[in-house]
Amino acid sequence: MSQSNTADVATYMQQVGKQARTASRTLAAANTGDKNSALIAIHDVLVDNKQDILSANKIDMDNGQKNDLEAALLDRLELNEDRFEGMLQGLKDVAALPDPIGEVTDMTYRPSGIHLGKMRVPLGVVGMIYESRPNVTLEAASLALKSGNAIILRGGSEAFESNQAIAKCIHQGLKKAGLSEHSVQVLQTTDRAAVGELITMTEYVDVIVPRGGKGLIARISNDAKVPVIKHLDGNCHTFIDSDADSKIAIDVSVNAKTHRYGTCNTMETLLLDDTIADELLPKIAEAIVQADDAMQLRLDDKAQALLKDNAKLEGHLSSATDEDWDTEYLAPILAIKIVAGIDEAIEHINTHGSHHTDVIITDNYTKSQRFIREVDSASVMINASSRFADGFEYGLGAEIGISTDKIHARGPVGLEGLTSQKWIVYGHGETRA
Template identity: 50%
Template structure:
């Protein structure tokens, strides 16, 4: 069977299953999610064995440590994946929710109800936990899912899908609800771009190259999850101890994720007091610091930052730092280089804090907190399908509600239009 035939076959199966899944009750969907969680734990040894094959391949091919960390599964991470499914099972089922109902002068009652999107294709890189998160959220919202991960995680993804799909089907979900495209050839992804007859939406989750390829080439509608070139601005009226803790967390708590800070902006009035200690703290954590001319004048052993650095999502222990003259200069820098993911200000000034939240254009804007909180679990949404940085349909962490659409329901008593 050719790559195209295989992709079409699996997408068609998912499309056929979507018709039945859309009308399943909450009880069966929740039972399936709980069964999937139990199966992950029951088969964790098998999943870890398959994951080790991917880790060996990654080490042999010199994958960066940040990517190896994203690829790695442990007993703790599998348990968190299972807990994520259990949490999603506890959420209210959005399907069938009547959002509004109005009575027109002619007696028609017109309402709007939530319904599934249908068949969701997920194209993602490296992280095998996405396989579980995506499947769980899609199923809860009444959608079937066609998964296509990267070659670096193929053994892990195949093992996970084998385990959770069997559990889901035994619990009553229609076969075809969870499909995995196992081909690691680029052609498989290219075929998904054109499957408008079977896929209702594509969601890319990964680096800029992947996201741009999907957005620029797909005829299937796309929900764009964005690259995270995230900034933190330390204002002239910041609590510097707080700023230090937030900076360390935002940069080093986990570097290879989209909500990690990549650029630190520091007001000139606090730069000489704040930067020496801050840079020392970062370097003690093996972080390479790149700074503009003013940073290098204040702190020794700092690499020169280039224009390219301001626009780079490092996903590594690298941080670019710039000294700015004013609040407005910080905002101008963010406006120019932001990917509209997550942006933060550290300040004790109430007026500046509110001005920052009003004028910064991003999916998540923070005052006195780490950008690392931009996450479905941290926002109370359970597992997330991704962080949308676009403005249509969904923005920010995408949970169950963001994987639905609506339709109008009209009740009449024999009315006809004149």
């Protein structure tokens, strides 16, 4: 399809929306076996059409190189043998997950005589907007199918040919399994107006899941009329309490900062209680710098005073500015602040953090419980690395994303995030008095 103007895009998107809504009704009623059969059928079609998909990806890669796409973007765009195998394995993994749909809980008799409970059901239609990563097309489609949702996919335009080739295979697989091809629709246009339509079609779309840079997500979330499950910042803290075990304080700090830099659950600010800072801060700082020689430490005045003459840290230190407390570096940079105790630590985290994942290192019972209770973040931890805030580490099987919202889904979101619960009533002729 080629789009000549906005009216055409609107008409096209209305059609896509209607088809998705219709398909979602069938999918909601599909049993677990049928959904799994579809996933395996898609797997088999992909195996048979591997060369077509890799050829389509080559066109995208060639275009990307011609258009001077950044190396990092080209890397994400590429479908090599390993990634293709990963896609195939992903389909089998999702097929093996338990089906979240149909779970009935809390059935209880009410005084009126009705038997009341809740049933887990699909949300209906998911809209997904993401970068030029063709493997995400398949991953999102499989998670939607498993949870009984129809999905409309809008990947980055640089991956257009790859996504269309994958879509063709998905449709063949759906057909083989007797499910509607409209269960998974990959948009056949790269017109940006399509995104505007997708995020405002409340009649046809039940939830939007955007993936990409913070700017894109903030824009989508600002313009959307459809509810958005979104992830913004990951400005995570570790607070070393006065009653911290030294070894745990050092091990967890090093892991939370240096295990990976580009992840949202990486520590960005280290807070230390001032009564133990002079003993523990040098040890932690040295261990972190030893783990990565490129590490930069941004220090408040007190930390600066404690570390400035430390020969092992030479060339790694600078003064923190106010901005540092609010920054997600995603880089070998760590902000360090000395606080007067747990009150200041909690206040700092709730004020400057992004409510993502925050950690206390302590052996004190009362303070551990206060931290768990009072820190307003999606994940709150005692004596563990913030890097554990992850769908796979949490045992969700698959991860739709990590939500920094409080409504609906919070923190790592599994298949359950694409479901809702309806009330069900089993009666025997009851009427209301």
